Amino acid sequence: MGLRSSREARNRSTAVAAPDGVAEDAENVAPQNAEREVDAEALAEAGLEVTKRRKTGIWSSLKTGYEDIVRAIIRPPRARYEMKDLGDSLFELNGRAFKREDIQVRNSSELLLEGSWWQPLEYGREQLPCVVCMHGNSSCRLDALEILPLIMNMGITLFGFDFAGCGRSEGEFITLGYNEKDDAAKVIEYLRDSGRVSTIALWGRSMGAATALLHGHRDPSIAAMVLDSPFASLEQVARELIDAAQIRHKPGFVINQVLKWLRGTIRKRTGMDILRLKPIENVDSCFIPALFVAANGDEFVRPHHAQEIHDRYAGDKNLVMVDGDHNSDRPRYFRDSAAIFIYNRICVPAGLTEDSLGLRPTIPGAVGQAYGHGFGGDGDDQDPDVQALLLQLSQTTP
DSSP: OOOTTOHHHHHHHTOOOOOOOOOOSGGGSOOBOTTSOBOHHIIIIIOOOOOOOSSOOHHHHHHHHHHHHHHHHHSOOOOOOOGGGGOOSEEEETTEEEEEEEEEEEOTTSOEEEEEEEEESOOSSSOEEEEEEEOOTTOOGGGGGGTHHHHHTTTOEEEEEOOTTSTTSSOSOOOTTTTHHHHHHHHHHHHHHTTOEEEEEEEEETHHHHHHHHHHTTOTTOOEEEEESOOSOHHHHHHHHHHHSOOSOOOHHHHHHHHHHHHHHHHHHHSOOGGGOOTTTTGGGOOSOEEEEEETTOSSSOTHHHHHHHHHOOSSEEEEEESSOTTSOOOHHHHHHHHHHHIIIIIGGGTOOHHHHTOOOSSGGGHHHHHOTTSSOOSTTOOHHHHHHHHHHHTOOO
């Protein structure tokens, strides 16, 4: 469900015991309330007392893993880190001086979001573009460090933050973009109100990519989006995960009932309606230039999600397929593509060209040599298809 670094949660969510059949005694009947509806909270929190036997019924089997499924969605393992893990607040990169400014932003629920803003020590102008990095469900603002050298070497700024319920931010639960889109809106509002930001790009992975899509259609001033492993619909992901689970018998009515229970439990705890969480829903009215990426081996958010969103997306778009799985490090040629995409969309319009930075390459493949980590390649390890892709992207006009 667009969830980065959540393999442990995923393993728990699929650990439902394999039922051998449906026992017809009362012990295998799901608990009901006075209106004869399934009481999902009772199922999750109290459970059923079952008699030990060789064959376990479906309801008893589901009961044993139900709370784990709920927590995998709204309370996966929380990323823990120390401030020192963010590195020095003053540092140099390729002979240029930069600083990290730690920021607190209050979201619409009055929760404090913890963020960091990496910037050149000297702007050289009143405003600079900013890339906002948005992490996955079990991660935090440390994700921003993966793209920090790439962004700093473009002469622009980078903002990373912990969504509510993640990292060092306040909050108990996550909602996979449902409420996170409002966290993103508050961060973007803060950046714009600072007076130091010209244009803004969003770089999201997993839950962060879904959040970017949920916010993007309502904020056309966003200049660009990099969307790594977004999901089209949470219900679709949930059904695919249940379908892939190692359960011998998975009648359709059981899957539907589990989704009904999950919907009630999660809505009661977080206010999120899982059946309404559909990042694909408004992409046909979103015109922000977007670069999508999906991993061929992703069994958590299958690559067809990114393909379907890409196909319906209204704005300028590219889709890059890579090897690996949901949590794999992305290959160099994707970082190349993303760097050139960001450069063309927010750097060139701001006048931050290679000439102005004194980094003018002679050929597209030399961009990486000029910019350092993650921007372009050195040419020797790129096949003709990759070089053609870089050439195409490097010639794209804003």
